[in-house]
Amino acid sequence: MLHIGCHLSSSKGFLHMGEEALSINADTFQFFSRNPRGSSAKAIDYEDVLALRNLMEQYHFPIILAHAPYTLNPCSKEERIRRFAQKIMKDDLQRMEFLPGNLYNFHPGSHVGQGSEIGIQQITELLNCLITPQQTTTILLETMAGKGSEVGSHFEELQKIIEGVEHKEKMGVCLDTCHVYDAGYDIVNNLDGVLKEFDQTIGLNHLCAIHLNDSKNPFGSHKDRHEKIGEGSIGFEAMVRIINHPALRHLPFFLETPNELSGYQKEIARLREAYIED
Template identity: 60%
Template sequence: MLKIGSHISSAKGYYAMGKQALKLKANTFAFFTRNPRGGSAKPIVEEDIKKYNELSQEAGFHKIVAHAPYTLNGCSADESVREFAWRTMAEDLKRMEYTPHNYYNFHPGSHVKQGVDVGIDYISQMLNFVLKKEQTTIVLLETMAGKGSEVGRTFEELKEIIDRINLTDRIGVCLDTCHVWDSGYDIVQDLDGVLAHFDKIIGLPFLKAIHLNDSMNDKGARKDRHAKIGEGRIGLEAMERIINHTALRELPFILETPNDDEGWAREIALLKSLYK
C-alpha cells in the first residue's frame, strides 16, 4: 500500500487533521507544529489528542511527518535567532510525544555568510541539545535546494551533521524530490545512481520520508520552486519510478505541491493508481 498524504492545516487540531486526511483518501499527512512564518503554537488539548489517536489507530494511519516552522534557523548569524530555534525545537519535540513514534522534519538552516562549516557546527550543537534518549520522535534533516546560504544541499553536508550527533538513532533524513533535483541530483535519468550515492555517503537506513514534489526548474537551478505532480521538469514517469523504487516504496510520501484539497486528492488518487 502506498503511504501517501499532503500537508494539512493544523489550525483546528489533530482530530480535524485526521478527518481531513481521510477525506483526501490519504493514509499519512504532514502539518506545521506552529505558525510556519511565526513562533506561536496552539495549546495541546488532551481530549483532541485522544480522539485523534483513536482515529489514527482505527484508520490505520502510517507515520505522520510534522514540520518545524520556516523561521527556525539553528545556524543563523544572529544569536537570538539561534536561541529561538533551540527553544522552539525543544518545545516541539515535547509536544510530539503526545502522538509518539512519528517524524519531525526541519530545514537545517542558512549560515548567512558564516560558511557551511560554521553552519554545520551550530546545527549539530542544537540537535545534541534537543535530542533525548527517552523521546520516540525521529528528527529528520531535509535535503535542500541550495538557494542562498542553505545548509544541506549535498548529502555530504547532511552526513557532516549526522556524524556529530550523539543520538544517531533519533535522527534521519527527509528527501525532497524538488530540492534534490534543483540542487543537481539527477533523479530523472539516474535515480539508482542518486540513491546509491546517498547510501554510500549517509546510508539508506537514515532515509525515513519523502517530500514528493515536481519542480518548475531545470536540474541544478538551486531555486526551490515546487510544481504539481507531472507538470514540472521532473515529470510523471520519474515520479512513478520514485514511488515504486525498492529503496523508497515503503516510506511515507508527502505532497507539498502548489494545490488545494481537491488537487491533492487528485494527485493522491493518481499516485495510488501508479503504485505497483
C-alpha cells in the same frame, strides 16, 4: 501499500486533519508544528490528540510528520536567532510526545556567510542540546535546493550533521524531490545512482520520508519552487519510478504541491493508480 498524504492545516485540530486525510484517500499527513511564519503555537488539547491517535490506529496510519516553522535558522551567525530556534524546537519536541513515535522535520538553515563547516557545527550543537534518549520522535533533516547559503543541499553536509549527533538513532532525513533535483541530483535520469550516493554517504537506513514535489525550474537551478505532480521539470514518469523504487516504496510520501484539498485528492488518486502493489 502506498503510504501517501499531503500538507494539511492544523488550525481546526488534530482529529480534523486525520478526517481530512481520510476524505482524500490519504493514510498519512504533514502539518506545521506551529505558525510557519512565526512562533505561536496552540495549546495542546489532549482529547483532540487522543481522538487522532485512535483514528490513526483504526485506519492504520503508519506515521505522521510535523514540520518546523520556516522562520527557524539553527545556524544563523546571530546567537539570538540560534537561541530562538533552540527554544522553539525544544518546545515542539516536548509537544510531539503527545503523539509518540512520529516524525519532526526541519530545514537545516542558512550559514549566512559563516561557511558550511561552521553552520554544520552549530546545527549539530543545537541537536545535541535538544535530543534526549527518552524521546520517541525521530528528527529529520530536510534535503535543500541550495539557495544562497543554505546548508543541506549536499548529502555530505547532512552526513556530517548526523555524524556529530550523539543519539544518531533519533535522526533521519526527509528527501524532497524538488529540492534534490534543483540541487543537482538527477532523480529523473539516474535515480539508482542518486540513491546509491545517498546510501554510501548517509545510509538509506536514515531515509525516513519523502516530500514528493515536482519542480517549476530546470535541473540544478537551486531555486526551490514546487510544482504539481507531473506538471514540472521532473515529470510524472519519474514520480512513478520514485514511488515504486524498491528502496523507497515502503516510505511515507508527503505532497507539498501548490494545491487545494481537491487537487491533492486527484494527485493521490493518480499516484495510487500508478503504484505497483507487492
